[in-house]
Amino acid sequence: MTLELSLNQQPAHARQGSSIGQPLTRRDGFLKVTGAARYAADNHPPGMLYAVLAVSSIARGRVAALDVEAAKAHKGVVEVMTPKNRPALAADPDAKDHPFMFRLDLLQNDQVRYPNQSIAVVIAETLEAATEGAALLSPRYEVMPARVGLDGAESFVPRAVGVGGPAVQHKGDVEVGLKSAKTRIEATYETPAQYHNAMEPHAIVVAWEGDTLSIDTPSQGLAMAQGRIAGLFGIAPENIHIRSPFLGGGFGSKGMISGPQVLGILAARLVGRPVKLVLQREQMYGPVGHRAPTRQTLRMGMDGEGRLTALDHHAKTASSTFDDFFEPAADASHTLYASPAIATSHDAVRLDTGTPLFMRAPGEATGSIALESAIDEAAYACGMDPLEFRLRNYAEVEPMTGKPFSSKALRECYRQAAETFGWASRPLQPRLMRDADGFLTGWGMGTATFPAIMFQAEARAVLRADGSGVMETGAQDMGQGAWTAFAQIAADGLGLDIDQVDFRAGSSDLPNAGIAGGSGHTATAGMAIHNAGAAVIARLADLATGDEGSPLYGAGNEGVLARGGRLYRRDDESRGESYAEILTRAGLTEIEGHGKGAPDPASQEAYAKHAHGAVFAEVKVDPDFGQIRVTRLVGAFAAGRVINPRLVRSQYYGGMIWGVSFALHEEAITDRRSGRIQNANLAEYHVPVNADVPSVEALLVHEDDPHVNALGIKGVGEIGITGTAGAVANAVWHATGVRPRRFPVRIEDLLG
Numbered sequence: 001m002t003l004e005l006s007l008n009q010q011p012a013h014a015r016q017g018s019s020i021g022q023p024l025t026r027r028d029g030f031l032k033v034t035g036a037a038r039y040a041a042d043n044h045p046p047g048m049l050y051a052v053l054a055v056s057s058i059a060r061g062r063v064a065a066l067d068v069e070a071a072k073a074h075k076g077v078v079e080v081m082t083p084k085n086r087p088a089l090a091a092d093p094d095a096k097d098h099p100f101m102f103r104l105d106l107l108q109n110d111q112v113r114y115p116n117q118s119i120a121v122v123i124a125e126t127l128e129a130a131t132e133g134a135a136l137l138s139p140r141y142e143v144m145p146a147r148v149g150l151d152g153a154e155s156f157v158p159r160a161v162g163v164g165g166p167a168v169q170h171k172g173d174v175e176v177g178l179k180s181a182k183t184r185i186e187a188t189y190e191t192p193a194q195y196h197n198a199m200e201p202h203a204i205v206v207a208w209e210g211d212t213l214s215i216d217t218p219s220q221g222l223a224m225a226q227g228r229i230a231g232l233f234g235i236a237p238e239n240i241h242i243r244s245p246f247l248g249g250g251f252g253s254k255g256m257i258s259g260p261q262v263l264g265i266l267a268a269r270l271v272g273r274p275v276k277l278v279l280q281r282e283q284m285y286g287p288v289g290h291r292a293p294t295r296q297t298l299r300m301g302m303d304g305e306g307r308l309t310a311l312d313h314h315a316k317t318a319s320s321t322f323d324d325f326f327e328p329a330a331d332a333s334h335t336l337y338a339s340p341a342i343a344t345s346h347d348a349v350r351l352d353t354g355t356p357l358f359m360r361a362p363g364e365a366t367g368s369i370a371l372e373s374a375i376d377e378a379a380y381a382c383g384m385d386p387l388e389f390r391l392r393n394y395a396e397v398e399p400m401t402g403k404p405f406s407s408k409a410l411r412e413c414y415r416q417a418a419e420t421f422g423w424a425s426r427p428l429q430p431r432l433m434r435d436a437d438g439f440l441t442g443w444g445m446g447t448a449t450f451p452a453i454m455f456q457a458e459a460r461a462v463l464r465a466d467g468s469g470v471m472e473t474g475a476q477d478m479g480q481g482a483w484t485a486f487a488q489i490a491a492d493g494l495g496l497d498i499d500q501v502d503f504r505a506g507s508s509d510l511p512n513a514g515i516a517g518g519s520g521h522t523a524t525a526g527m528a529i530h531n532a533g534a535a536v537i538a539r540l541a542d543l544a545t546g547d548e549g550s551p552l553y554g555a556g557n558e559g560v561l562a563r564g565g566r567l568y569r570r571d572d573e574s575r576g577e578s579y580a581e582i583l584t585r586a587g588l589t590e591i592e593g594h595g596k597g598a599p600d601p602a603s604q605e606a607y608a609k610h611a612h613g614a615v616f617a618e619v620k621v622d623p624d625f626g627q628i629r630v631t632r633l634v635g636a637f638a639a640g641r642v643i644n645p646r647l648v649r650s651q652y653y654g655g656m657i658w659g660v661s662f663a664l665h666e667e668a669i670t671d672r673r674s675g676r677i678q679n680a681n682l683a684e685y686h687v688p689v690n691a692d693v694p695s696v697e698a699l700l701v702h703e704d705d706p707h708v709n710a711l712g713i714k715g716v717g718e719i720g721i722t723g724t725a726g727a728v729a730n731a732v733w734h735a736t737g738v739r740p741r742r743f744p745v746r747i748e749d750l751l752g
């Protein structure tokens with residue numbers, strides 16, 4: 001176990017009482033700011049070679065020729081891996097055993113099915129030699145016309161969208177609802193393709209030792225990655241050791257092992273030496289997933305009181321030609337607004353792109369931008385303030401299922417955010433506010449929502465005779481603060497101070513912590529940790545309460561409290577003894593306990609589980625040039641128990657800033673003739689820089705939701721993006737009187 005997989009050497013804060021709820025700074029922050037945190041590509045095993053991908057410059061066709069000889073003749077180049085000499089795999093990379101196994105491009109043939117697809121790997125003594133070798137391959141292609149854009153191919157209704165959800169769903173009859181409405185709106189919105197640009201590109205350092213694999217690579221799901229690699233190479237999962245202590249961002253792109261990561265493993269096998277492979281920024285625009293473009297049409301009907309009579313949400317999206325992932329954008333209309341009739345539907349085209357996949361709030365982010373824009377349009381059609389309209393229409397029970405959920409907390413989010421923002425002084429009509437410099441000023445709002453999901457996780461806890469503890473789970477910290485939040489839960493679970501617990505994570509050799517995705521990591525692995533701690537304490541209490549020599553003798557397990565490294569009698573806290581005393585007297589050096597985290601099926605059946613929030617935005621628009629700036633964001637979020645308010649706020653900030661990015665910045669532009677992405681770099685693919693980020697405030701709304709899990713934890717990673725983009729768009733309307741219908745909103749959209 002390498003040092004950085006265990007962080008108790010950097011004690012956080014001395015403190016008293018519960019760790020949960022404390023605003024601890026990131027326990028790995030010291031390692032990160034001093035450069036001591038080792039990311040995957042920072043590893044250099046002895047004898048390591050550098051692998052560089054050669055990627056296709058066409059979108060569709062086949063590789064007719066590669067000048068392998070020229071590359072191999074280059075000084076320092078050791079080998080060139082192509083479909084001709086790529087080591088055999090135990091499974092076809094195009095096989096799909098279940099819907100969440102995604103097809104990979106592993107040089108299985110000479111076909112090109114999207115731009116930036118891997119077509120060869122050059123392995124060399126230096127990064128420079130490998131890069132130059134890749135350039136010398138000079139591929140020749142047989143090019144076929146690329147299918148580009150949402151009208152670029154024949155559309156069809158996918159069998160499933162998102163994580164296996166039906167593509168078409170309804171309750172009630174929207175046509176009847178629309179007919180009976182007093183007021184109706186219909187509007188179409190377009191959202192662009194967005195590509196993953198985590199600061200740390202996908203990278204892998206891999207060494208084979210016989211049939212054992214040693215891997216450093218960023219992963220949001222270590223056990224899943226292990227399983228996928230095991231299947232492809234026909235080796236036992238336990239022979240694959242993956243270390244992933246730190247990720248420089250993931251956002252969904254590192255949820256499943258990507259093709260290039262597996263190519264690194266193949267390259268190491270081919271040359272019989274350790275290999276490092278790091279994606280260049282441009283190579284991120286294809287093989288690691290992206291957010292699919294959408295075109296969404298919403299129809300709404302309202303009665304005389306501004307209540308929805310019908311809500312119809314249709315989304316058209318795109319997938320690749322060879323795999324299935326369909327952005328479930330319309331499903332955003334399932335969870336927020338009450339209407340007697342709701343219909344959602346999807347259709348899709350197949351394009352010559354890499355397969356779109358999960359990107360922060362997949363479905364909710366794209367869907368909510370259209371839904372929140374349309375809700376705003378509906379409010380105006382009824383002559384109502386957009387907040388008043390939402391307060392009238394937000395659902396008391398989950399709209400599609402009728403299950404109870406925590407919408408009281410949503411009401412509180414609206415109230416707190418509106419008050420902090422100062423919404424009450426907003427004129428209803430657009431173009432009425434100007435600042436001292438003459439900029440058109442607009443205020444808009446959006447509702448945020450994200451399901452409270454749990455997966456499966458395990459953890460192992462140990463109490464040692466010296467009274468210290470160990471907690472192990474293969475959790476993944478992609479910057480969100482898992483090292484810290486989980487250590488807090490571990491400390492409370494073991495009844496110890498945080499610096500008495502050696503919390504270990506980030507390795508596939510540890511118990512399976514599930515996936516850091518779906519905003520479910522803290523709830524899932526957190527519950528496993530909590531339960532592992534409880535299992536150890538229960539064993540310890542058994543020892544003490546059954547021992548005549550203990551002041552706890554006869555108290556019974558339920559009659560005992562664990563805190564500060566001691567067990568106490570619940571009815572008399574003066575009677576207790578330390579963990580060390582109990583273990584020593586029992587002659588034990590340590591005791592161990594295991595815990596699981598998983599959703600409770602009965603509670604799943606009875607309750608709908610969502611986090612909620614409300615975001616308010618201010619924009620300023622240059623009246624002559626149409627330039628838009630977001631100047632202020634206030635969000636209020638209710639997401640169950642807050643493990644660490646500093647980290648949670650930080651997650652909301654990140655989500656909200658991505659919302660600004662969605663509204664105003666991000667867009668992958670595809671050349672219609674070649675199918676290539678024209679701005680596959682961080683200079684031309686716009687993301688907000690510091691100067692684009694306004695004042696951002698995130699309010700944490702208290703919420704006890706006893707139905708999600710024993711700790712009451714929901715997720716916070718994705719919800720921030722869901723309300724914000726719509727709020728910004730609605731603020732643009734309020735500033736200018738122009739309704740944004742395509743995203744990102746462009747200057748030319750505002751010029752008349």
Ligand code: MOS
Pocket residue numbers: 220250251252253255358359360361362516517518519
């Ligand atoms: Mo996320 S898109 O669940 O990593």
